Amino acid sequence: MLADAPDTVAAGSLLLLIGGSEDRARGLETALRQSGFAARAAWIADLEELDEALRRGGADLIVCAAETGSRASLAAVLAVCSSVAPELPVLELGATHDLAATNLALRLGARDRICAGTEADLHHLCHVVRRESSRLRSERELIQARTRMAAFETRHRERLDDISDAVIHVQDGVVSRANHAFAALLQKPADLLVGSSLMDLVAPDQQPRIKDQLRQLARGKASDGPFPTVLLRADGQPVAVDVHLTQGTVGRQSFVEWLIRVEAEAATTEPAADAGSRVAADAGGGALQDRLALFRALAQPAADARPRAVMLFIADGFASLEARVGLEDAELLMTQVAAAIQTRIGAPPATGSTVAPVAAAALYRFSTDEWVAVVSRATAAEFEALADRLCRELAQQVFTAGTHETRVSLTVAAYPIGASEAATQAIDPLVREARRASAEGGGRALVTGPTAQAQADARENARRAAQLKRALDHDRMHLAYQSIASLEGEARQHFDVLVRMVDESGQERHAGEFIDAAVQFGLMRAVDRWVLGQAIKVLAKRERSDEPPVLFVKISEDSLRDTERLLATLREQLATHPLRQRELCLAVQELSVQNHLRKTLALAQALEQLGVGLAIEHFGIGTHSSALLEQLPARFVKFHASYTRNFSDAATQRKMADLLSITRRRGIRTIASHVEDANVMARMWQLGINYIQGYHVQEPEAVLLSTTPIRGN
Template structure:
């Protein structure tokens, strides 16, 4: 595992110069530059601690400086230097003692690969702590600046929580005629509102609590001396001293609101076209993204580029090219509804935000725009000019993370249209396909979920005791864009890291249920064993969903066996217990796979009423040795004593069958019998004869 490329400042407490150099070479071989100082005494340490260091690695002991003294000195000076203590041999007491004294970790001397991994972890943690401290300082500074701005603002600003004032600036106090903020603290804001407007104000506040974003109200204000004035009150969500509240900004109607509005309008306009400029449009796009995420309000962005504009500009000259853009902007205004935000987004690019309109619907309007511009004759300074547009289209929905993402998508679509006078809509599948072709396993998984292109395989689980049921384990496979199988561990691990494991489980369950219903309709008495990931194990909505899926397919619940891996069952035992109870109510059975590798595997079974246990594959390896046979027999006897049916996987040859029969195994599974297949076609009858 390679360390980060930045230079690491390393302290080493090691009497042997050669050993210290060996440790340094480990870091350099791991691909990182190091600046190193070897400690030789307590005075040397005191001097070194005047500087900044990233890591201390200490030998088990030193004649020059006791490692415990070095750790104590670092703690005494409150230095954030992680310490890794090496110990002689794998002495657990020495490891515990070192960590008790303040070392971040301790490990046996000579375990070089592990040392690099531990150092990598501690350096990453150090960077996180430093970044957090820097962020906390920046936050405090920002809060101070905000407070100064609030205190000195010419706007009347207050913060209100549950209708009560918790802060008001000097301008707010002067507006209402109060001397001190303490006079307002704890006072309901409604006391400052004219009595004729109080009902409206109450209703507005009630409605505002359920809204997202900013809102404005015009009503009468009452000063401390009883005089009143008309006020425009702007409300927006905020936080004060870490508590959520409402920021209130009040402007009186005597303020030059009209001039302010005019200035705001001018600052948001493009001078050539009169449309919004890029900055103002991005603000509107940000608000649309927020509405899409929080309220599910769809919108569509059109990135509209003028074809071959550089050539037109060279032909017409700058001034006449600007006239063409102005005429085009007027045509856009006429084409779109009056409330559609339009902008000049770049030199030769316009943008339109169609709010409440899905991309599929917007496409019709934009296709009509293409035809309109293509057929339009622009009169520029006595000359006739024709042009066309290229349009990239991207939608905003609840999955949209940020405005820049939408712009990038629409921009890419426009760039892909090399001929001009054309339109392309962003399709997430195209992006996934491109990423999948580049070898991204996560992209392949997402694509398989969207395109329903995972492959299900079925491997028979065969009874050694005459059970008439047909049992199959369901296995999932993923093909890359070249048609080759991705190793299951690779894509399953990638899916877990990307948070897609639960979605995959649902896909497998749903498609297995459909196939099983079709198979059982042909007269087969078939059960399927289906894996469940730790993500689904923690999902409380799984059981109700599974119940509905089984009823819809008209399948008996006992035709499914839900299988958990032993490590997941142990890590999430409480959730596994709840799942087992829910499955029992549904009359589904539960199985544990990879059984027998925990320190006390039978402890798990005390909490989970499982019907089947599949022992770990390691137990079937080297069954020719008597001690391995005995270990398997002992485990199986304990399981059978609890009336649990046992499955032994990875049966790869006939030689182990007699041993497994004598051991009392209920079911076997493996390539010797039949490997995974795309169909449930194993002849179980031949085994029962």
């Protein structure tokens, strides 16, 4: 082993080797691991596969195997990396050191040229990998820091527009930013203020004092408090103000912030008592009713057959609002919020509509900062839109109490009442969910309850199915692989093939997020055909490998029902990409096999003629598992995860041992899944299990690893 193992290389760093062979990738990974790098090397067959791997992310270094007599392959690799992942370092891997070849690689844009022949070559290789890993990590941290800074500056700009204090930023004597309050103070549009000279906004007799104050600020000698000055409005009239000056920076540019405290005018439209009276009048007379009145109202039968929902409104962060504005003004603000809610609960008809307007619902004060209403709509689907609209509109309104002007963030929750539910059953879960949402930040609408959940699940499944169909149509699917490790030291690799979908935003979705929708909307056959076709293409790209990996492709019950079409698809694919060493195996769940035993038998016989194996998944939970082993010519069986979870149970071990005795006699290889514990792994080996799979072995990967995989997290 080489000395000075690198601490700076992140554990589990992924190197992609394009060109050469899987054996070369295996040698590269072995050399790095023996030198102390927790690295993995994956072999990429061609530029198309490289593009897909880079778009999925996760790679840390690209190594391009040099082809004899040509550098075209390196140039093509650099072009792909430049367009997809320009921050990734690219190295050229040659057989021997060649100064001319190194200079050419550097001119093309590679970071360096490496070899892996002699011990000196390996030392150089490790130094280059350490250097490039460190540089890449620093660059990624810089990108993250810039992203966070940009987000902070965006929030800061939004905050300036929301506050009532007048603020401008001045760079080199020119206004670079002005908020709405400052524009209102000078009665001039904010976009006209930006770019104007600061001194044009200051009264002439005040300009020397301003310049002196700015010099003192630059020297760090300005006073902490405000200083009085006079500004000029758009009409030339003077405005006496007290200015707070502070220095700040945006990127590498410094600026001076002018802040003027603007005293909010006292509300004169109506006193608090009148506001409360108006709310009560809108509700039908009297003050807002309390919880007991609410419970009595909920116990009453519905006035008509329209769907109803209980809605809860919570003023988020009331304690901090109360501490900021004081007890009296906080109560005045809550009175105004209640009035705003009340005026919006009714749903007036659209212009020209013949539908009668929805009567305003009674509003009940549930606590100091909470209100409840029972609303009716034509359809249950309208409640979610109502909650969204109320949350959005109320958040935009500015409320005034005493000398304070502020917006109030609200959590708006709706609980649609099901046909078999009593309205009183809605309160406890509604309050629990709404308060949790408010405590987590609030400012959002939510719909809860079994009726809402059923509707949401149906909509989500329909959305997922449409998303999956678009992904299949536009080839936004890709494969991932999870290693199946041999307990007998077998050199040949085995992988479970998993499918991933990339949505419109570029987010990768695991199969568990869309398979239910695919089953419900009849898309499983299309998914199976796509996965099968891609897996065969992957095997074809590895035709140069002496011992290609065995891929397990899962087949749904829908495809098992239609074995004729499945076999036609398989024959069509294998006609252009024939198998050489029985490297493909179709996996079917045991319960699906038992539901379609004759079709499975016919499928197994046809697969044997094509050189394709059959595996039974989720094995051992059926009532006739032993008989199934005697009837089906399966090549592999994978035990159900319950055998691993309950492995310490003596009865489970006895049942597993009985099934294993049949598999040994029939020459069927066995796999245990979900193995997370080394002790369980050892005991399964003693029992006679041939292969294991699970996160203890390896997490699913986006590319086929060329060597024994590093243990997953």
